[in-house]
Amino acid sequence: MNELKKAVVKRPDMSVEIAGIKLRNPVMPASGTFGYGEEYTPFIDMEKIGAIVTKGLSLKPKAGNPTPRIAETVSGMLNAIGLQNVGIEAFIQHKMPFLRTVNTPVIANFFGNTLEEYGEVARRLNDIPEIAAGELNISCPNVKQGGIVFGTDPKAASEVVALVRKNLQKPLIVKLTPNVTDITVVARAVEEAGADAIACINTLTGMSVDVNTRKPRIANMTGGLSGPAIRPVAVRMVHQVVQSVSVPVIGIGGIVKAMDALEFLIVGAKAVQVGTANFVDPTAMISIIEGIEAFLIEEGIDDIHELIGSLRL
Numbered sequence: 001m002n003e004l005k006k007a008v009v010k011r012p013d014m015s016v017e018i019a020g021i022k023l024r025n026p027v028m029p030a031s032g033t034f035g036y037g038e039e040y041t042p043f044i045d046m047e048k049i050g051a052i053v054t055k056g057l058s059l060k061p062k063a064g065n066p067t068p069r070i071a072e073t074v075s076g077m078l079n080a081i082g083l084q085n086v087g088i089e090a091f092i093q094h095k096m097p098f099l100r101t102v103n104t105p106v107i108a109n110f111f112g113n114t115l116e117e118y119g120e121v122a123r124r125l126n127d128i129p130e131i132a133a134g135e136l137n138i139s140c141p142n143v144k145q146g147g148i149v150f151g152t153d154p155k156a157a158s159e160v161v162a163l164v165r166k167n168l169q170k171p172l173i174v175k176l177t178p179n180v181t182d183i184t185v186v187a188r189a190v191e192e193a194g195a196d197a198i199a200c201i202n203t204l205t206g207m208s209v210d211v212n213t214r215k216p217r218i219a220n221m222t223g224g225l226s227g228p229a230i231r232p233v234a235v236r237m238v239h240q241v242v243q244s245v246s247v248p249v250i251g252i253g254g255i256v257k258a259m260d261a262l263e264f265l266i267v268g269a270k271a272v273q274v275g276t277a278n279f280v281d282p283t284a285m286i287s288i289i290e291g292i293e294a295f296l297i298e299e300g301i302d303d304i305h306e307l308i309g310s311l312r313l
């Protein structure tokens, strides 16, 4: 009976456009929780999700931080992976051959340790025609300026976005850090500097102590908090950013189920990313996509745009 019902119900249009990229639906992985895509092929059909987002790429390979670098917390986790990645050259050589075979837009998340490095990685992305867009991670310390995090200072954020905008001949998504007093100030600065879309949020800085050893549970001392624990903070920030800029916003933070993703869409996110949930259930994104579709059918909504930004006050 259910199958029969499915066959006669018109399927809602779930497609959205972000910075000129057409996505079949608004659900994609959050960088760093989905490897380079291929790792998840035993679990999900890559052509069912809206986009693939790569692990953060840098100019040179990066080994990351010493272990332990992850710790479970209440409804979430702390990580201080330290942006371990294969580097842009190995990515092109060893990871792109798989990504080229998939009929789903690929978004390359990237970062630099200095302003110049950010600019250089952006330039290298131009050599990969199959990359649909760049997602710029500005939650990194500027080693040349005493380690101040680019994304916590509107001026530094604006500088890095302007340089990357100049060098990158592809749509540019800028991913914001929540570790600021007023995220709208940085959001406006990066929009003005040329961001085509904004993704938020990255992880919240946290710390946890093992009381038996009295040592930090993460060798790096602090780590980034992610998972359901951060969702209300993320929804609040996405709502604020949507109200402050006119470029599309991608909502991230603690999405586990369709209902969580719907919260972000209702406050105005045009798409969402799923991070930590992929570690718990590698098929989470598929259930989320199906759940959003079921909700739209239930509500009699033909086009997901009717839901996006439909918050009632």
Ligand SMILES: Cc1cc2nc3c(=O)[nH]c(=O)nc-3n(C[C@H](O)[C@H](O)[C@H](O)COP(=O)(O)O)c2cc1C
Pocket (backbone or CB within 6 Å): 030, 031, 032, 033, 055, 056, 057, 079, 081, 083, 109, 137, 175, 201, 202, 203, 225, 226, 227, 228, 230, 252, 253, 254, 255, 273, 274, 275, 276, 277
């Ligand atoms: C293990 C791990 C690695 C991550 N690596 C990156 C990264 O390379 N680049 C980036 O922009 N964000 C990275 N993030 C942040 C996530 O993309 C996401 O913004 C954050 O985890 C919040 O979403 P969630 O609560 O759904 O996990 C990472 C997160 C985790 C847990």
